[in-house]
Amino acid sequence: xxxxxxxxxxxxYQAIRSLLLTAxxxxxxxxxxxxxxxYWHIGRMIVEDEQGGQKRAAYxxxxxxxxxxxxxxxx
Numbered sequence: 001x002x003x004x005x006x007x008x009x010x011x012x013y014q015a016i017r018s019l020l021l022t023a024x025x026x027x028x029x030x031x032x033x034x035x036x037x038x039y040w041h042i043g044r045m046i047v048e049d050e051q052g053g054q055k056r057a058a059y060x061x062x063x064x065x066x067x068x069x070x071x072x073x074x075x
Contacts, residue, residue, distance in 0.1 A: 050063060 046064065046067070
Protein backbone atom coordinates (compact mmCIF):
# COMPACT_ATOMS: atom_id res chain seq x y z
CA UNK A 1 0.00 0.00 0.00
CA UNK A 2 2.78 2.41 0.93
CA UNK A 3 4.63 1.63 -2.32
CA UNK A 4 1.51 2.39 -4.40
CA UNK A 5 1.15 5.70 -2.60
CA UNK A 6 4.79 6.54 -3.29
CA UNK A 7 4.46 5.62 -6.98
CA UNK A 8 1.32 7.75 -7.29
CA UNK A 9 3.07 10.69 -5.64
CA UNK A 10 6.06 10.29 -7.93
CA UNK A 11 3.82 10.20 -11.02
CA UNK A 12 2.00 13.31 -9.86
CA TYR A 13 5.30 15.07 -9.20
CA GLN A 14 6.57 14.22 -12.68
CA ALA A 15 3.34 15.42 -14.33
CA ILE A 16 3.43 18.73 -12.42
CA ARG A 17 7.12 19.20 -13.19
CA SER A 18 6.46 18.58 -16.88
CA LEU A 19 3.67 21.18 -16.91
CA LEU A 20 5.89 23.76 -15.24
CA LEU A 21 8.78 23.13 -17.62
CA THR A 22 6.47 23.42 -20.63
CA ALA A 23 4.98 26.67 -19.31
CA UNK A 24 8.46 28.13 -18.70
CA UNK A 25 9.51 27.24 -22.24
CA UNK A 26 6.40 28.88 -23.69
CA UNK A 27 6.97 32.03 -21.63
CA UNK A 28 10.61 32.19 -22.72
CA UNK A 29 9.64 31.82 -26.38
CA UNK A 30 6.92 34.46 -26.07
CA UNK A 31 9.28 36.94 -24.40
CA UNK A 32 12.00 36.31 -26.98
CA UNK A 33 9.54 36.85 -29.83
CA UNK A 34 8.30 40.10 -28.29
CA UNK A 35 11.87 41.33 -27.78
CA UNK A 36 12.88 40.54 -31.38
CA UNK A 37 9.79 42.31 -32.74
CA UNK A 38 10.38 45.32 -30.48
CA TYR A 39 14.04 45.66 -31.48
CA TRP A 40 13.09 45.28 -35.17
CA HIS A 41 10.58 48.13 -34.84
CA ILE A 42 13.12 50.27 -32.99
CA GLY A 43 15.65 49.65 -35.77
CA ARG A 44 13.08 50.51 -38.42
CA MET A 45 12.21 53.76 -36.62
CA ILE A 46 15.88 54.73 -36.39
CA VAL A 47 16.55 53.93 -40.06
CA GLU A 48 13.49 55.87 -41.20
CA ASP A 49 14.54 58.85 -39.09
CA GLU A 50 18.15 58.68 -40.27
CA GLN A 51 17.16 58.43 -43.94
CA GLY A 52 14.53 61.14 -43.75
CA GLY A 53 12.73 59.78 -46.80
CA GLN A 54 15.96 59.47 -48.80
CA LYS A 55 17.17 56.23 -50.33
CA ARG A 56 20.32 56.36 -48.19
CA ALA A 57 21.00 57.83 -44.80
CA ALA A 58 23.21 60.88 -44.37
CA TYR A 59 25.78 59.66 -41.91
CA UNK A 60 27.79 61.81 -39.57
CA UNK A 61 24.87 62.67 -37.31
CA UNK A 62 25.17 61.78 -33.69
CA UNK A 63 21.55 60.69 -33.44
CA UNK A 64 22.36 57.13 -32.43
CA UNK A 65 24.85 58.23 -29.80
CA UNK A 66 22.40 60.74 -28.32
CA UNK A 67 19.57 58.21 -28.43
CA UNK A 68 21.72 55.56 -26.73
CA UNK A 69 22.71 58.02 -23.99
CA UNK A 70 19.10 59.08 -23.40
CA UNK A 71 17.88 55.48 -23.20
CA UNK A 72 20.72 54.53 -20.85
CA UNK A 73 19.88 57.38 -18.48
CA UNK A 74 16.15 56.55 -18.57
CA UNK A 75 16.64 53.40 -16.50
